[in-house]
Amino acid sequence: MTTDVDVVVVGAGIVGLATAHALTEARPDLSLLVLEKEPTLAAHQTGRNSGVVHSGIYYRPDSLKTSLVRRGRELLNEFCAEHGIVHEYCGKVIVAVEDSELPRLRDLETRAGENGIEANRIGPAGLHDLEPHATGVEALHVPAAGIVDYVAMVDALAAGLTERGHEVRTSARVDALHEDRGRVRVEVGGSTITASLLVNCGGLQSDRLAAQTGDTPARIMPFRGEYHELKADRRDLVNNLIYPVPDPEFPFLGVHFTRMIDGNVHAGPNAVPAFAREGYAWRNVVPRDAWEIISAPSSWKLAAKYWKTGVGEVKRSVSLKAMTRALQRLVPDVTVDDLEPSPAGVRAQAITPDGTLLDDFAFADTERCVHVVNAPSPAATASLAIGEQIAARLLAKA
Numbered sequence: 001m002t003t004d005v006d007v008v009v010v011g012a013g014i015v016g017l018a019t020a021h022a023l024t025e026a027r028p029d030l031s032l033l034v035l036e037k038e039p040t041l042a043a044h045q046t047g048r049n050s051g052v053v054h055s056g057i058y059y060r061p062d063s064l065k066t067s068l069v070r071r072g073r074e075l076l077n078e079f080c081a082e083h084g085i086v087h088e089y090c091g092k093v094i095v096a097v098e099d100s101e102l103p104r105l106r107d108l109e110t111r112a113g114e115n116g117i118e119a120n121r122i123g124p125a126g127l128h129d130l131e132p133h134a135t136g137v138e139a140l141h142v143p144a145a146g147i148v149d150y151v152a153m154v155d156a157l158a159a160g161l162t163e164r165g166h167e168v169r170t171s172a173r174v175d176a177l178h179e180d181r182g183r184v185r186v187e188v189g190g191s192t193i194t195a196s197l198l199v200n201c202g203g204l205q206s207d208r209l210a211a212q213t214g215d216t217p218a219r220i221m222p223f224r225g226e227y228h229e230l231k232a233d234r235r236d237l238v239n240n241l242i243y244p245v246p247d248p249e250f251p252f253l254g255v256h257f258t259r260m261i262d263g264n265v266h267a268g269p270n271a272v273p274a275f276a277r278e279g280y281a282w283r284n285v286v287p288r289d290a291w292e293i294i295s296a297p298s299s300w301k302l303a304a305k306y307w308k309t310g311v312g313e314v315k316r317s318v319s320l321k322a323m324t325r326a327l328q329r330l331v332p333d334v335t336v337d338d339l340e341p342s343p344a345g346v347r348a349q350a351i352t353p354d355g356t357l358l359d360d361f362a363f364a365d366t367e368r369c370v371h372v373v374n375a376p377s378p379a380a381t382a383s384l385a386i387g388e389q390i391a392a393r394l395l396a397k398a
C-alpha cells in the first residue's frame with residue numbers, strides 16, 4: 001500500500017511534535033503525517049527528563065541554544081497559557097560549595113549578563129532564605145528558571161494536530177528512507193509512504209535515519225542519566241531547583257535537585273555511557289549499539305579526554321553511597337535512606353569523528369529533508385522555537 005503526503009515528521013517527542021505544529025501553523029494547507037515507533041508519545045527523552053524550563057544562563061551568547069531558548073520560552077509561555085498547562089517560574093540556585101568554584105560561578109554571572117538573564121549573587125544567608133537545607137560559600141539565584149510538564153505539552157501538541165486533520169501515528173517505525181527524484185520514500189512495516197518533504201526528529205536514532213539519505217556530520221552517543229527521588233516525607237529538604245557549578249568542559253550540568261511539577265523531588269541525573277540507545281539500566285545492552293560505541297575511534301578520543309569525570313560518574317551510578325555523597329555537597333542533610341530509585345533517561349548527544357561532543361543544537365539538510373543532528377538539553381525548553389526554525393528551513397525547499 002502506498003500513501004502520499006506533503007510532509008512526514010519522524011518522531012513524536014517534543015521536537016517532532018513542535019515541528020509539526022509550526023509547519024501546520026505556517027502552512028495549514030499541507031497534509032502532514034507524524035510517525036512514531038513507540039505505542040505512546042514522548043516515550044524517550046521527552047518523557048524522561050528533569051522537567052526544567054531553562055533560563056539560558058549557560059550557553060554562549062552567539063549560540064543557537066541562547067537564541068532558541070529565548071524564543072522557545074516565549075512560545076512555551078503562550079502555549080501553556082493557551083492550553084492550561086501548569087508551569088511555574090520557581091527560580092533556581094547554582095551553588096559554589098568551595099572557594100575553588102567561585103571563579104566559575106563568576107564566569108556564569110558574566111555569561112548571564114551577556115545573555116540578558118537576571119542572576120543575583122547571594123551569600124550563605126541569602127541561600128539559606130531560599131533553600132534552608134542547602135549550603136555553599138556563594139550562589140547565583142536565577143529567578144527565570146522554571147518547571148513544566150513536557151508530556152502534557154506533547155499531548156496538547158498532538159491533540160492540536162489531530163484537531164486540524166493531521167495524523168499522529170504511533171507503533172509506526174520508520175524502517176528505511178530513500179530520497180530520489182524530488183520525493184522521499186518512507187518504509188513503515190510493509191507499507192510505503194511517499195512525501196514531498198521529511199523532517200527527522202528521531203532523537204536517539206536520528207543519526208541512523210539521517211545516514212539513509214546522505215552523510216552525517218556526527219553520530220549519537222547515548223548518555224544515560226540516572227535519577228533518584230526523595231521519599232515523600234523528605235521532600236521538604238528542597239524548595240525548588242538546586243544545582244552545582246557545572247564543569248564548563250563537560251556538556252552535562254552535574255547531579256542536582258529538581259522539584260517536579262507533580263511535587264516529586266528528583267535527584268540526578270548523572271551521565272554514564274549507555275550500551276543500548278534506549279538502555280535505561282546497565283543490564284540493557286544491544287550488541288549493535290554497544291559495538292558502535294566500542295569500535296568507534298571517536299569514543300576512545302572522548303574517553304581519553306573525560307576519563308576522570310567518567311570514572312566519578314560510573315562510581316555514582318553503581319554506588320548509592322557515592323551518589324548520596326555528591327548530593328550531600330549541596331544538601332548535607334540528605335541520607336541514603338531518603339532516596340529511592342526513579343526512572344532514568346538517555347540523552348541523545350552528538351559526537352563528531354574527532355571525539356568532540358557537539359555543544360550547540362545542529363541540523364543537516366538534504367534536498368528534501370531536514371535532519372536533527374543534535375538536540376540535547378535544553379531542547380525541550382527551546383522546542384517550540386526549534387520547531388519554527390526547522391519549519392522555515394523545510395518550507396524553503398517546498
Ligand SMILES: Cc1cc2nc3c(=O)[nH]c(=O)nc-3n(C[C@H](O)[C@H](O)[C@H](O)COP(=O)(O)OP(=O)(O)OC[C@H]3O[C@@H](n4cnc5c(N)ncnc54)[C@H](O)[C@@H]3O)c2cc1C
Pocket residue numbers: 010011012013014015016017035036037038041042043044045046047048049050051052053054172173174175201202203204205206209225269344345346347348372375376377378379380381382
Ligand atoms: C535525563 C535527561 C534530562 C533532561 N532534562 C531536561 C530539562 O530539564 N529541560 C530541557 O529543556 N531539556 C532536558 N533534556 C533534554 C530534552 O529532554 C531533549 O532535548 C528533548 O526531549 C529532545 O526531544 P526529541 O523530540 O528530539 O527526542 P525524543 O523525545 O527522544 O523523541 C524522539 C522520538 O523519535 C522516535 N523515533 C526514533 N526512531 C524512530 C523511527 N525509526 N521511526 C519512528 N519513530 C522513531 C522515538 O521513539 C522518540 O519518541 C533532558 C534529557 C534527558 C535525557
